[in-house]
Amino acid sequence: MTDSPVSNAYIGAAPALPADPAPPHRLSVVVPMYNEIDNVRPLIDTVQAALQAYPHPWELIVVDDGSRDGTGAALQRHAATVGPHIRVLRLLRNFRQTAAMQAGIDAARGDVIVTMDGDLQNDPRDIPRMVARLLIENMDMVAGWREKRQDGFALRRLPSMIANRLIRKITGMQFKDLGCSLKAFRTSVLREVRLYGEMHRFIPAWLATVTTPDRMTEEPVNHRAREHGESKYGLSRTFRVIVDLLSVYFFLNFGARPGHFFGAVGLAVLGFGSAVLGYLGILKLLGESIGGRPLLFVGFFCVMGGLQFLLTGVLSELLIRIYFDGSHARQYHLMATPPVADGEGWHA
Incomplete structure (x- = not known):
């Protein structure tokens, strides 16, 4: 394929400078x-x-x-x-x-x-x-x-409307687009x-x-x-936005303190499991049989799950401190190109 000619619709006079430069x-x-x-x-x-x-x-x-x-x-x-x-x-x-x-x-x-x-x-x-x-x-x-x-409604504008509404709701950023x-x-x-x-x-x-x-x-x-060319977007973008929004919500609210998130969940689950086991313990003291009760397994696994959440919170706090103290690794790799001096390559 060869480069296409420039469409006249894309070429116009240089814009006027603003009144206040x-x-x-x-x-x-x-x-x-x-x-x-x-x-x-x-x-x-x-x-x-x-x-x-x-x-x-x-x-x-x-x-x-x-x-x-x-x-x-x-x-x-x-x-x-x-x-x-x-x-x-x-x-x-x-x-x-x-x-x-x-x-x-x-x-x-x-x-x-x-x-x-x-x-x-x-x-x-x-x-x-x-x-x-x-x-x-x-x-x-x-x-x-x-x-x-200037996009089609079903494949571009509708997913964009849904995505924008979700983003505004989760992030609180009231941008229209x-x-x-x-x-x-x-x-x-x-x-x-x-x-x-x-x-x-x-x-x-x-x-x-x-x-x-x-x-x-x-x-x-x-x-x-x-x-x-062809658009790289579609309805699947909306589902990716939903997944990304969960990450955004977490990082915006708990990015620097992940232990608070996992700790809160862990304490809630641990508290519920402890209450269940405490209730069953009282019944046991009163002479009732609790060995075959499904509630015993619920309480046990809630306590174990709560402890795991608390441990995850401690580990996440250690990781976030390593992250902030260390360097940020890039997620892309460039082909080798000649270095450009700071004063070169500008249109003036």
Whole structure:
């Protein structure tokens, strides 16, 4: 397959600068891609067109997440024709979107990081406005809100509505569109969290552990229908979100004190089992036979289970202390690439 021509719908004039210019900064745009060979050239060209007149240094970091359709090679070929400010990272295999996004975040050198999807449904012309709001209003995150989504209802919008409602209910984050990948972050804050599994959907919730929700806001953004490639999402995403939400709830509430969670459960179960055995003990003293009662087994296993929960709580406290004292291992591996000096590879 070859790179597809750039659709005119994706090319527009450079955006007008905000009335109040943002303070000096460097911008890194991070885009993970997986099997999107037809979107390689349009993506790079539309970002280049949208930021051509940007008054501050910027770079585009495109992360090929182990694509098997030639996306990585196509990215490198086209990036070489545009300029050194287009940087391509290639993962050795498909580590999924969250790991690819984290790889781009780790490689970013800007004071502001903007993330977006590689399917061309996000409009890069929204980036200057979002960054200006981030810096002028002194925010830590500005999340895109797709007011008018151009997706099918059954396979995309309905699962997204269900997922957003569940996330708002569990996390307490009242964002209208937590699934939109187009977001602008202050780098110093984003680097305080690490993304694992498929936690890219819950970045606002993770950021709430290091900054106040008052420093996070939403901004309406343009949304376009997909023209090339196939969507990587579907109804199965809703079930993955439910599983991930359990992890998010645990880490947000007990991430730094897991012993409290397991200890509370252990004490409750142990207390119930002890009460059952105490009741049976009284009956035994009164002369009744309790050996064949199912309640005896319930009490016994509740006591044993409660003790195990308490022991798990102690072990989890030891592990969390090791975690905070040790280094964080990465969950992705990059192909070898030449080092980039801090002052090189910027569009200015």
